[in-house]
Amino acid sequence: MKRLTCVILLIAALALVACAAPTPTAVPAKAFKVAVIMPSAINDLAFSQSMYDGLVAVQKEMGKDKFEFAYTENMFNVPDAAAAIRDYATKGYDLVIAHGSQYGASLADIAPDFPKTAFAWGTAVDTFASKGVKNINAYTVQADQGGYVLGVIAAKLSKSGKFGLIGPIPAGDGKLHIDGFEAGVKATNPKAIVSKTFTQSFSDAALMSQAAQTMVSGGADVLTGTSQAVVGAIAVAKEKNVLWFGNQSSQVSLAPKNVVATQVYDWSPFIKQMVNNTKAGKLGGEVMVGTLKNKVLVIQYNPDYKLPDDVKALADKTVQGLIDGTIQTGVK
């Protein structure tokens, strides 16, 4: 058992080093500290980046001395994320955002241990208040609204009347975006042919690319899609010169001539709301649903794409209709 003894000694030595290791220096007081745990990379041009951009925007507004944030990316795996959540809470972050649906169960376990910390979980609508948890907020988006607007624009711009919609899996905000897009297209052009494809992967750009090419060969001249793997499809849109409508984060940079508009998730209103709530002592229980109305969903147009005036007007009218409720997407 000598080997075993050695390893135990090694571990013990490491543990000693750990105790002796300097704790990270404390940051100056007063700054509001936010930590976020994300399933993919901050530069994914999709779900994770939308949160990162939101935090950067809030920081710009409030000032670096008033608002600090730290992030942990590529934490799809729940145990890793749970460790990160607990660690941030231990380190005294004021607000810990678990930016992934899979983190819910762990968050519900951890949050009660840190009654002075505010937590947020998205996309979700459950704050675990029914289980007595008081410090979790939930946030999500009605992505079908923005999808609907983009669908209306797309139907006006398409010449072939064929549309390709690509997603990773038929669930969540991605499905809402795609279903909303379809509803918008159909409402504008009832004869439109809409094909939907799900690749079952959030990361396989090659598969998305192949799906997009298949759609274009089938005659589609407008594509949209969701998840970080769509960059593969956007490259196809660029190469084949068809139109692209984005989701989650601005995707103009990838194909400036082909991206017409993007439904951007701008989380900053929610972040600010939670900051204010937390400062006022309300740590959880808030369910926040992003819509066009509260400007968490933003239709961001590509300045380099010349959208005909009548189409732009129709889009604005659609946005207004969705905001005041005269238009319903019909997506469930």
Add this chain to the structure above:
Amino acid sequence: MIDPFLLSMLITILASGIRFATSYIFAAIGETFGQISGVLNLGVEGIMLVAAYAAYFVVLQTNEPGLGLLAAILVGIVMGLATAFLSVTLKAEQGISGIGVYLFGLGLSDLLFRVTVKSVQTVKGFPNIHIPALSDLPILGPIFFQHNLLVYAAFALVPLAWFVLNKTTFGLQVRAVGQNPEAADTLGISVARVRYTTLTLGGALSGIAGASLSIALLNIFQQNLTSGQGFIAVALVYFGAWQPFRVMLGCLLFSMVNALQLTMQVNRIPIPADIALMMPYILTIVALIFAARQLVIQPAALTKPFERGE
């Protein structure tokens, strides 16, 4: 008469299948050389990723796909040499060192990407080649003659690899070293030299495979761009029983089934996507069963480090 709708679907499947077989073919043919000489290189995926990044970065800077390809080949050679050093000189356990190389490549390519490029951008990769007359043919044109340079190169590589392996002295040495290294050694063939050569060649081809994704097929780079293609390529070598043409057929089958299920989804023919995506893997297992049944001659010394006088 064929229904025009079905015909257009068929054209799409074949064209897309041929196009997306490219990266598999480069990687699998490269791996074939290594395996026939007796080394299982599971690190193909890692080499592909770093090479894909290198090619992408160079093209982003210079707009020259040729230079990008060159960079990918260089990266492939360096990582192939490193693999050879691990598995030939240090006699490291090949399956595990391969996973190490994979993890290293997965991390390094993403890290470099994050530091140098930051966010996804498209590049102008190898353009599709328009061949007068041929590209304009109905049906055959879109299937065979509207691809980019690397697609043709991949298919041209297959007979070349067959020739080298079966009709040259070098090919004979490669097979001897993989089949019976002791005997080869007695005949004066340097086992180490042959294996270093095949692994470096395999590395270079894996590099081209990576480049074919980032600067020819997809024209982007992203973390984990290859998403498992390198591992599938390794399996396809077994599938193809170490014969270049059969390996190519395996690659085509794999990409065709993917194209088929995507085309069906796009054309709103209801199929459960998960089941369809599973099919190529199940087919590969079935093919492996048949390959084993036919008593294919397999490299006997595969994954076995050679030690003199053992």
Add this chain to the structure above:
Amino acid sequence: MKMKPLDLSRFNAIIVPAIAGALGLLVGAVMLLVLGANPLDAYAAMVQGAFGSPNAFADTLVKASPLLFVGIGTCIAFRCNVINIGGEGQIVIGALLATAVGLTFQEAPSWLLVPGGLLAGFIGGAVWGGIAGVLKTRFRVNEVLSTIMLNSIAGYIMTFFLNGPIMDPTTLDNAIRIPQTQRLPVASDLWRWIPTRFHGGFVLGLGLAVLVYILLWRTTMGYRIRAVGFNPRASRYAGISVSRYQLLAFVLSGALAGLGGAVELMGVTHRLFSDGSASGFTGSAGFNGIIAALFGGLHPIGTIPASILFGALLVGANQLQRTIQVPSAFVITLDGLIVVFVVASQIWSKRTRRVTEEPARPVGVTALQKTEAAK
């Protein structure tokens, strides 16, 4: 090859990988410098994150648990010269069956649900490992390939069920954006040392490691498993059915990985979910467990500290990302470097092991050869 004193060579078996790992960290340090981070701060953060507090250490053990299950299964398989790299798929199928038990018997009491779920995981893994075993022993299909394929297939089976039959019925209403089940009944939760995340699964793993040690070195069956791995031809002459023991090794190692999946499910995640691939749920424990087993000298007892060390590496690496804010890609690179260095160093540790104790059979002699021998 020179004979060396026994204790020194045993010492080598641990010190050589340790030095190799340290070299890997050294290369990592250079990369950290290039990234503009202080390597000392970075590594201090790693150690801190893995061992710095009871919670941190608990997280390390939680992370180590699936590695331990896969690792001791790997000991059985590799000792029998069966290269099972299908841990990923076996974890997934084990977790899937355990999920089915949890979802079906919502009202069952804990004393039924916990053993039932664990048993389901065990069976699921056994079946998935058994498939590769049958493919190998009856159809002579190389197991490295079949297990890679089966990993992908398991991932798709999981997403198929997650997108349909076992999908959380409230997914759409609750704005859930990934395929997942509802939370399993609380009665299925493993014992947990509140407030940490340490759960009973790790203790179970420790017990099983001892059991596997007894199985391999104190029973006839274990002796035969190792004999088949050590020299299949001689075993056949001795009247041992090589294919039967290879199948057994596959079933057992698969079952342990599947059990690891059930433990991860019932101890940590409490629901099954996926990003479309197996690793979305497993966090690559199916591969890391193999590395832990090799690190532990393919000995179930040695695998215990080895999996804790790897768990610590992974947990500490995440802490590193949080403290220094280096991209997560650095962590993966470092992981790869350490694996490469440790595997490369085996030439020195193996050499000494060979003369002292019965060799941990080099993984290298492949199925292909054995199929040759089986003809």
